[in-house]
Amino acid sequence: MAKAAKHIKVIGARVNNLKNINVRFPLGVITAVTGVSGSGKSTLVRDILFKALERTLDGADPNEGTESYHQLSGSHHLVKHVEFVSQKPIGKSTRSNPVTYIKAYDDIRKLFADQPLAKQMQFTAGYFSFNNEGGRCEMCQGEGTVTVPMQFMADLVIECEACKGQRFKNDILEVRYRGKSIFDILEMTINQAIEFFSSAEGSLEQRIAKKLRPLQDVGIGYLKMGQSSSTLSGGENQRVKLAEFLSNEHCDPTMFIFDEPTTGLHSCDIVKLLDAFNALVRHGHTVVVIEHNLDVVKCADYVIDLGPEGGKEGGYVVAKGTPEKVAECKESHTAEYLKKALTEK
DSSP states (O other), X not given: OGGGOOEEEEEEEOSXXXXXXXXXXXSSSEEEEEOSTTSSHHIIIIIIIIHHHHHHHTTSOTTSSOSSOSEEEESGGGOOEEEEEOOSOSOSSXXXXXXXXXXXXXXXXXXXXXXXXXXXXXXXXXGGOSSSTTTBOTTTTTSSEEEEOOSSSOXXXXXXXXXXXXXXXXXXXXXXXXXXXXXXXHHSBHHHHHHHHHTSOOHHHHHHHHHHHHHHHTTOTTSBTTOOGGGSOHHHHHHHHHHHHHHOTTOOOEEEEEESTTTTOOHHHHHHHHHHHHHHHHTTOEEEEEOOOHHHHTTOSEEEEEESSSGGGXXXXXXXXXXXXXXXXXXXXXXXHHHHHHHOO
């Protein structure tokens, strides 16, 4: 833990069921906060640590105007940003999708605007957006579907008759890049699109592939390029946000906080998620994750185990340290299962 000598310390955390505890969060590593349900994990991390750092970054004294803890000490000045990576949708509009969120779609639109037919018809990049008038189908406004209100039933969503679900006007769909229309590109999975653009020689195509790779790296390469953010699960939304952070290699030291990011993930995707966490640490960031999944906990650099029970019987720091050290704590419910996980290959 030499690389984590610098830390942030919450002193006297005492809101909800927290029992006036002192908790140290190392910087530059992955910290897992564990414990049974109701032990105080979210209160400590989200309600105290995250909000205290937000106040600090806004220029306020983190130790004034709060009754939830006594003091925030340590090297919090080294953290330049704090991000609570929630599972909320990545966009309010149903037209938002992972590719627009990471800004890869801007370059795809430029690529289509550079095609001979587009230049001949004077189609700018804006014509290849389903958010703007001009190239999109106006009957469905680029949705590809039309919603029919039903008086006593759930609204009926049907394919747009004008564009047949292809979201754009016919003359826009006639513009082709290597035999593909803009709709064809949006129908590709992210994995397929990376292969498609990587095989081209142009610098713009290589830039598109590079922007898409973080989505593949966090295990969501199976999503369609144009898949609406409204259809994504909470975990998928969270990983899209993580991919956007990974693509920004030059941002200032940041603390990333995740709440149960492995929910619903296959074991193979958990490995990719851990790789993404390690990539953040390599870039000089800090990861704090509230987690029950032992595959994540055993790979953390530092573990903070709260409990020993939930509710009134929780709110204490039961164990802290490396996963191996926490696994030896007889008072911890996490330890029993963590010890088994550490012995598994």
